[in-house]
Amino acid sequence: MRTTLCREEMMDCLLEVFRRDGVEGASVVDLMRAVGLQKGSLYHHFPRGKTEIAEAVLEHVERLFEAMVFSPLREAATAVDGVAAMCHALEVYFAQGRKVCLPALIGLGPTRDQFGTAIEGFFQRWIKALADAFIKAGMPADAAMLMAEQTVVDIQGAIVVARALGQSEPFLRAMKRANQRVALP
Amino acid sequence: MRTTLCREEMMDCLLEVFRRDGVEGASVVDLMRAVGLQKGSLYHHFPRGKTEIAEAVLEHVERLFEAMVFSPLREAATAVDGVAAMCHALEVYFAQGRKVCLPALIGLGPTRDQFGTAIEGFFQRWIKALADAFIKAGMPADAAMLMAEQTVVDIQGAIVVARALGQSEPFLRAMKRANQRVALP
DNA sequence: GTCTATAAAGCGATAGAC
DNA sequence: GTCTATCGCTTTATAGAC
Numbered sequence: 001m002r003t004t005l006c007r008e009e010m011m012d013c014l015l016e017v018f019r020r021d022g023v024e025g026a027s028v029v030d031l032m033r034a035v036g037l038q039k040g041s042l043y044h045h046f047p048r049g050k051t052e053i054a055e056a057v058l059e060h061v062e063r064l065f066e067a068m069v070f071s072p073l074r075e076a077a078t079a080v081d082g083v084a085a086m087c088h089a090l091e092v093y094f095a096q097g098r099k100v101c102l103p104a105l106i107g108l109g110p111t112r113d114q115f116g117t118a119i120e121g122f123f124q125r126w127i128k129a130l131a132d133a134f135i136k137a138g139m140p141a142d143a144a145m146l147m148a149e150q151t152v153v154d155i156q157g158a159i160v161v162a163r164a165l166g167q168s169e170p171f172l173r174a175m176k177r178a179n180q181r182v183a184l185p
Numbered sequence: 186m187r188t189t190l191c192r193e194e195m196m197d198c199l200l201e202v203f204r205r206d207g208v209e210g211a212s213v214v215d216l217m218r219a220v221g222l223q224k225g226s227l228y229h230h231f232p233r234g235k236t237e238i239a240e241a242v243l244e245h246v247e248r249l250f251e252a253m254v255f256s257p258l259r260e261a262a263t264a265v266d267g268v269a270a271m272c273h274a275l276e277v278y279f280a281q282g283r284k285v286c287l288p289a290l291i292g293l294g295p296t297r298d299q300f301g302t303a304i305e306g307f308f309q310r311w312i313k314a315l316a317d318a319f320i321k322a323g324m325p326a327d328a329a330m331l332m333a334e335q336t337v338v339d340i341q342g343a344i345v346v347a348r349a350l351g352q353s354e355p356f357l358r359a360m361k362r363a364n365q366r367v368a369l370p
Numbered sequence: 371g372t373c374t375a376t377a378a379a380g381c382g383a384t385a386g387a388c
Numbered sequence: 389g390t391c392t393a394t395c396g397c398t399t400t401a402t403a404g405a406c
Contacts (some may be wrong), residue, residue, distance in 0.1 A: 004389095021209070024210040027381065029381085039383085040390070041389065041391070053377090074403095100293045108285045109207050110207055120350055124350070136347055150339075153343050154338060156341070157347040160345065161341060164288060164297075164305060213399080224373090225402085226372050229371060233400065235400075
């Protein structure tokens with residue numbers, strides 16, 4: 001059995017800690033245990049400490065969404081297919097609303113400004129990818145932007161409510177609405 | 186000038202600290218400064234410390250929403266009036282999406298389970314108050330519950346996206362949708 | 371009911387051996 | 389590149405004077 005993790009595996013472990021505990025709630029000891037390294041070794045990989053780890057994790061999330069959501073939306077034959085692929089991936093990634101969206105959690109918290117560029121970019125790119133899919137399906141650009149924003153808003157709100165109520169149904173209903181929105185005229 | 190604050194004024198100050206910094210991010214020193222008391226005095230009011238303060242603040246939020254949202258929804262002549270009153274109050278309370286919803290922030294974070302009952306109750310009562318308004322307007326009970334949930338989801342998601350993008354527009358558009366949703370057949 | 375002083379633990383971060 | 393050991397600071401919480 002291998003005892004050391006490659007970079008991508010490390011980022012996955014670190015991401016899970018931040019998603020569970022938040023950036024303030026997660027300690028360096030928590031992060032260090034998650035990747036199976038001692039404190040000094042973790043600081044070797046990330047000399048600026050927790051801030052640098054959080055920055056790297058946010059870039060990792062961006063890459064995950066590029067592969068999981070943005071790219072499928074761009075390359076699907078129809079907008080219906082693209083949204084369906086997105087929803088399937090999100091249902092797994094957000095564990096039906098039990099796991100949170102790290103950029104959203106950071107955006108609501110006190111460290112928002114510190115990671116402002118990454119947070120803004122994440123949501124802008126997500127909304128843009130959706131809008132482009134809607135435009136490709138024949139929708140006017142301004143209407144597409146509004147519907148794209150509403151879709152992301154709906155999904156983020158569904159995670160908040162699903163987590164708060166301890167139920168998956170609000171999240172699953174948002175997935176259904178996302179598919180219906182693009183299927184109608 | 187008065188130097189000591191009454192209980193309600195104290196709760197307002199403490200709430201603002203938690204809304205800005207979160208429960209993990211806020212230190213006892215932050216809370217103590219916000220109410221203008223020294224450490225020992227704050228522990229006199231809340232012997233169990235930060236946990237007890239957070240519990241009391243969540244009860245305070247519940248009371249604020251009862252007066253600001255739930256009661257207007259119940260007592261308005263029409264559902265349209267009730268939702269309009271709610272949206273007007275929310276636009277002030279959430280500062281057009283610049284300030285967060287504490288129960289939502291806690292619900293996404295690591296202390297969710299610790300305050301589970303308060304968080305669940307807050308969202309259940311909000312959704313219930315909206316559903317009752319929709320039922321009073323002639324909507325079937327099951328459709329009313331779904332529309333109520335979708336309205337709260339939309340508002341919470343709008344706060345997430347507005348904060349993340351540093352714009353008020355996504356929040357204001359959600360307010361518009363809330364009013365339109367109840368105005369249509 | 372407010373204050374000062376202090377305890378005890380955990381935190382992020384660094385130094386240096388291997 | 390990983391480890392152990394430790395520094396200095398902040399944290400929550402308590403004790404006791406006024």
